[in-house]
Amino acid sequence: MGLDSKKDVYLDGSSAGSVSRLEILEGPSGRRVRSEAERARIAAESLSPGVQVSEVARKHGVTRWQVYDWRRRLRVCCRRARRLHQRLRRWLWKMR
Template sequence: MDSGTVEIITGRERRRRWSVADKLRILAECDAPGVQVAEVAARHGVYRSLVFQWRRQARDGLLVAEPTPEFVPVRVAADRHGEAIPEPEPVPPPPPSPRVTAAIEIELPDGIRVRIGEEVGLVALRRVLAALRG
């Protein structure tokens, strides 16, 4: 008797366009120790014969990563009228940002304020307070 269950069998997707980066990433997965090409291919929905074809292309230098764009130094030697452009003055580095430190501010009855940073030791603080009282 039929149980009413329908089984859908799916195959691998055909004619997918893989980017060079995707191909190289899949090949890198295949190169890991103990990994089987068939497992990696199945995980990505690609035939293992295609993975071997990509491997052959990579070995033959036909499948290579696109070069990473790089910045190169540029120097303008002359303006459009052929006159030399003076080199700009080097820009000094910005001053270091002030270090935020903990501080205590004490206001004495006569209005004098004493601000003490965390780098001041207890002995020095006692001397300053004694001098202000005296």
């Protein structure tokens, strides 16, 4: 068995790159599933004046790229809601 320098684990096999035994660990992967509301809240928090995205990401244990993606999705959602609201107002105006 040799010590793998990248992972600090022992591999059962030769140093030529082949492994004769592979252990699969079961259980939680460490990923956290966040609700849409939680993602929207984090994205909104990152939009506050003077706040850095990297600070918000670190605070919530996510990457800044996730926060940027959630911000983009929040903007798209807000645009759709605004258009729907305008259509609804026009429709109600016509019903008068």
